[in-house]
Structures are given as structure tokens and as C-alpha cells.
Amino acid sequence: MSPDPAAPAATLVAVTVEAKRALGGASAARITRFPFKVGRESRLSAAAEARARESRLGLLPELNDLYLLEPQWSDLMRISREHFTIEYDGRQFWLVDRHSACGTIVGSQQVGGNRRGGRVLLRPGDTIAVGPPYSEYVFRFEVAAAR
Template sequence: MTPILARLVALTDEAQTALGGRREVPVSRWPFRVGRHRRQLVDGDAAVGQERRGDSEPAENDLYLRETNGGHSLHISGTHFQIGLESDGFVLVDRGSACGTIVAGRRVGGHRRGGFARLRDGDEVVVGTSKSPYVFRFAVDDPAGLGHA
């Protein structure tokens, strides 16, 4: 069986910067957890990867987005959302983020409430409020048809 592979594709310059300059990242592990790198950054200093932790402490996220806020409010929480694979498709679960996540125009979570939404191929994912510049597209490379409406 061919493994399920999806991608988060940056749709804005800020999203690409949060991905360390890459246009997209593969999503092939389930659940795939996304959050903000906790170190304070200056504009232009961005990368993706695992935050350094002690050997005994597991990583909180599979993907760490680096947010350069330039004095503006933060949009990405330390443990923001995760993408899961279920028998009938994909789901995005807000992990109790402060600002929430927007999936295909629908607000999910925020105010540390959490929540979930079905995630389909081509859905736009906004990390944070509707004013957030961190906008991605969820893309599925899946011969079995998962993620397609």
C-alpha cells in the first residue's frame, strides 16, 4: 500500500518565512502536530524543525513554525493544531490555541477551547485569526482518494 502523503503549502510570504523559506512541507506522520517555536525571534530569522529539548522530554510538535512578529501580536500558539488521519479522511484539531485556526473559512477553536474540522484537499488553513498572515493550503497526494470531497 502506498503511504498517505499530504503537504502544507505556504500561500503568503509570511507563511513561507515561517517554514524557513520553504514553499511547502510534507505531512506524512499521524497525528502531525504544529506549533510556534518558543524562542523570541527577530525579523528574517526563521526556520522549521524540532525545538531543542532534553533527551527525556518529547517534542511537542512535528513542525515548529517561527513567527516573526515585528512588535505585533502573536498568531501561532506553542501547541496550535494537529492534522489527523481517520478512516474516512483528514481532520484538523485545534489543540487549545489562543487565536484558533480557520479551515476553509470556518473558525475552529480559539480562546483555548480547542475544536476540530474535516480537512479536504485544497482547503485553506489560516493559523490564528482572520487577520493572520500565516495562510497555507492543505494538499493531498493520495491515490486512494482520501481527503477529496
């Protein structure tokens, strides 16, 4: 996938401290291509870590464009390895839940969960909570103004 020059520049901005931690300490993540895939980084075992390293070396296909980190000490996984995508159809942005276990919340609308999947219109300024309604992984979707 290569960057879409016709798509407006978009960003996921961390709203909560936990979201910033999930971004590895960064306050935002630029969306550089569509569909933009988001999911959990699996660092739970030596085998998973080796697989992640192989993937980064290009030996395995990437599952995501953005890998969110959950605390290693957490026994509850709220972010699925393949959680959601952000798509751009040439006019509008869409958030598509990738059949995640806990779903995604855009504004106040639940999308997916229980491995159902789903799709919702995504507007600049919308909040995205990754996981259940009480998720601490909250981001704001921003789009740069057209020039």
C-alpha cells in the first residue's frame, strides 16, 4: 500500500494518558495511507516477539500500520491484534471494526465487538475508544484543512 496523494492528511491524537502509552509515548500518529490498519502489538511471549521481529524484517506480511501497546502486566486484552481500519473512499472517512473482541466506540456509537465487525462514518473531531465502553484507550480523529 502506498500513500494516497488525493486523501487529506489525517491523524490519530491521544486523548488519554493510556492512549499516549499505547502509542509508545507519542502524542499522535499520522495516517499515511488507506486503509490504515490498527491493532495490538503482541509481546506476550518469546514466540510472539520473534514473530513480530520477523514481520518487521519483511519476512511476514504486516497485520497493521499502527501497533498499539497494552501493558505486558495486563491480563485483560482490550485491543485486538487486528482491531480496526480507517478507510477513505475519496469523499468520506470510515472506521471499520475488524471483527474485534471488544469493539470500537466512535463518539457514542458502538461498532463491532463480539467478533461481529461493523462500519461507521468517521468525522474530524470524532473520538475513538478502542475496546469496551470503559476503555482508557481514547483517540481523537483529526483531518488537516484542505489547502
